[in-house]
Amino acid sequence: MKTEIRIKNFVDDIILLHKNKMFLKKITQKVIETLKYFGFTINTEQSETEPKQTEIFLGLEQNLNNATVKTKPKMRILFLHDLYNMRRWIKTGTEITVKQTAQLTGKPNKLSLQFQEASLFMNAIDHQKTQAARLRGWFTTIIMNKTAISDINYQIIKLRANIPIQFIQIPPQATMATDAAPGGQGQILEKELEMIAIAHTTWKLRQAKLTSDNMEIKAITQGLRSFSKVSKNSRIQSLQIRSDINTAVFDIIKWSTISTLIKEIQYPRFMPTIRGHGELAVDALKQLWKKEFPWIHPPFRLLPAVLKKIREEQIEAMIIVPLWPGQI
Known part of the structure; x- marks a missing residue:
């Protein structure tokens, strides 16, 4: 046949x-x-x-002249509308379907070319959605915990700014690998695939009771302190942090660790943007930086102002920022 x-x-x-x-x-x-x-x-x-020099592809506007990409205005407005609705429903305790939350948590993946950590901003919502679907089924309704509002607010800020990101990624000059365990912590500094420094220490009794995330955050900050002189002598301007706990690295990127850092590092002089932790001052940009070597972990929107102050006062400083080329 x-x-x-x-x-x-x-x-x-x-x-x-x-x-x-x-x-x-x-x-x-x-x-x-x-x-x-x-x-x-x-x-x-x-x-x-x-x-054309500008191309619209999958809802993203790609500028081939300066090799940047940003979200198309229409997609940006629609996504912001969904975020505003979700935030309002969470604040008012409105019941929403699991399907609605799934649609919202899936949208950041479309923007991952511009916002490389976009999907992580929806972790709190995604976790609650998964738990509800597993226990009561896909068509059930849930009331979201208000802890998810901070993630939504951060996503809204990024979308409002819509700062283009460059296609060309600048590779880091060195890599710091950290590891933390109940018995202690360790850090390795590598440059051009060669180990140039190593540090390790045991925890104090109080520190040994920290959560794994807090241990890893402390290991990262301790590594930065330990390798500051080596980094300066080796002329390292950009450093990649590698950790086996991605949450700790992401918390530093999202600037949600400031209270933990203030409590655990116990610097004698510090100036956060929030009150109530025994700070020297709140607005560090109005203070004089020339008499010390400042360690700066600014909110991303304040980074240009921080760099301007460093240039004006002609000082050296340690700045902790996420590796997001093209965002400044």
């Missing part, structure tokens, strides 16, 4: 890149003709055949 088999090919998008505009225009037409020759149907209404 004769059987006919028909194979249908489908290609969603093809992006052609080239520095020469005329050559790109010529090769684009050639690609279209080649595809038509092999039986492909081209949707001309939704196709962009003229070379």
Whole structure:
């Protein structure tokens, strides 16, 4: 018996890149003709055949002139609308379906090219959604815990700013690997795949009772202190932190560890942005920095002001910031 088999090919998008505009225009037409020759149907209404410096792809606006990407205004507005609704429902204790939370937690993945840690901002919501679905099913309703509001607020701030991120990632000059266990902590500093420094110590009795996340955060800050002179002598300007507990690194990136750091590091002089921890002052930007070597862990929006003050006072400082190229 004769059987006919028909194979249908489908290609969603093809992006052609080239520095020469005329050559790109010529090769684009050639690609279209080649595809038509092999039986492909081209949707001309939704196709962009003229070379452009700015391209809209999967809801992201890609600027090829300066190699940056940011969220398209329409997608940004729609996502902000969903975030505002979710925040209002959580504040008022409104019941929402598991399906609604799943739709919200899945959207940040579409923005991961611009916001590399986007999916982590929804951890609190995703955890509550998963627990409810496992215990009561996919179609159940839940009342979200208000602890998720901080994650939503942070995502809203990032989307409002919509700062473009660069395609080209600047590699770190060195890597600090940390590890913390009930018996103690250790750090290794590597540069060009060679170990240039090592540090380790045991916990004090009070420190041994810390949670694993707090132990790892303390191990990271201790490593930065231990390797500060080596980093200065080796002219290390950018440092990657590698830890087996991603939550600790993410908490530092999200600037949610400030209260823990104040309590555990026990610096004699510190100036946070929040009151109530025995601080010397609240607004560090109005203080004089010339008489000391400051350790600075600023909210991301204050980083330009911090760099400006360092240049104005012509001092050296240790700055702890996430590796997000193109965000400044």
